[in-house]
Amino acid sequence: MKKEIFGLTPEELQQEFVAAGLKKFRASQVYQWLYKKCVFKFEEMHNLSKADIAVLNEKFTVMPASINILTRWKSSDGLTEKLLLELQDGNSVETVLMHHDYGYSVCVSSQVGCAMACAFCASGLNGCVRNLTSAEIIMQVYLFNAMIAPQQVSRVVVMGSGEPMLNYDEVTGALKFLHREDVAFMSYRNMTVSTCGIIPGIERLAEENIPINLAVSLHAVKDDVRTQLMPVNKGFPFPEVIAAAEKYARASGRQVTYEYILIKDKNDSPEDAQLLSNYLKFKHASVNLIPANPVPEKGFERPTAKRIEGFLRILQKNKINATIRKEMGKDINAACGQLRAKFKDNK
Ligand code: SF4
Incomplete structure (x- = not known):
């Protein structure tokens, strides 16, 4: 069986190459091609000999070159592109590229499916199939890097399908790899991990002592409503999640972002806004309000613009830093898990 080399450190790559009878220096050449030039096929690496290319092809695979893009959607404004990727074992995940005025960001998936079963999310429809490896997470960024070269993705948000804190080691491993100077040299400040509120994961991240941004999917501040929207609330009640996130903010120096989907007549009342303000007052926090996409089967409707x-005004009156999320890629089902669910339905 061929060995996958994508995501190996230079030392690991060197070991593999030497064991395959290749010269040590080939490892640093291939490493450069992979992470600095985004070239994933050995035959396109021009400084390799034909004999070595034959050995490499016989013994090794490079994940981005072997991934099948099942579907590729571009939003009508051209600013968002979403890929549905078929992984080497036949599972599929989504990944999204967004073009902002400051550069490119990628929203990566961390698991195939998700076990958290949030009521508004298509990723949780069939549970979690498996964790992604760190190489599979890095690969999502590098597929886009290859498409936009010589530009490169400058921000990563772990907010696609899956709960990153339940795949902690692979997710943080991927982010640390992307941070390496000889890889993407991406600042930790340009990375965000989004959790539905897995407290042990938040605590572990705080111990890492690296300034990664934390986002918490909050979506409700009444216990029964939050449990209905996010069953994880039963195991990790949201006031305790906010307390853990605040500790993270203090430890990392990074403001925590609370995601809040506004759903008509569910969590969008002035009373909800006041309660949310009370919970977040004096916290190192900001709120990202996301007007819901209508899901008629679930009875979810978007509140009026006035509502x-x-x-927003109530939050601001309470001196809570809050914004309404700019919608990107709405016409390509850019919300979490929607593409994969749609593809499976059509199969
Ligand atoms: S919103 Fe996130 S945590 Fe919830 S089901 Fe979807 S992927 Fe999982």
Whole structure:
């Protein structure tokens, strides 16, 4: 069986190459091609000999070259591109590229599916199939790097399908790899991990002592409503999640972002806005309000623009740093898990 080399450190790559009878220096050449030039096929690495290319092809695979892009959607404004990727074992995950005025960001998946079963999310429809490896997470960024070269992705958000804190080692391993100077040299400040509120994961991340941004999917501040929207609330009640996130903010020096989907008549009342303000007052926090996409089967509707504005004003009156999320890629089902679910339905 061929050995996958994507995501190996230079030392690991060198070991593999020497064991395959190749010269040590080939490892640093291939490493450069992979992570600095985004070239994933050995035959396109021009400084390799034909004999060595034959050995490499016989013994090794490079994940981005062997991934099948099942579907590729571009939003009508051209600013968002979403890929549905078929992994080497036949599972599929989504990944999204967004073009902002400051550069490119990628929203990566961390698991195939998700076990958290949030009511508004298509990723949780069939549970979690498996964790992604760190190489599979890095690969999502590098597929886009190859597409936009010579530009490169400058921000990564772990907010696609899956709960990153339940795949902690692979997710943080991928982010540390992307941070390496000889890889993407991406600043930790440009990385965000988004959790539905897995407290042990938040605590572990705080111990890492690296300034990664933390986002918490909050979405409700009444216990029964949050449990209905996010069953994880039963195991990790949201006031305790906020306390853990605040500790993280203090330890990392990074402001925590609370994601809050506004759903008509569910969590969008002035009372909800006031409660949310009370919970976040004096916290190192900001709120990202996300007007819900209508899901008629679930009875989810988007509040009126007036109601959304009113909610925002109450937060601002309470000196909570809050914004309404700019929608990107709405016409390509850019919300979490929607593409994969749609593809499976059509199969
Ligand atoms: S919102 Fe996130 S945590 Fe919840 S089901 Fe979807 S992927 Fe999982």
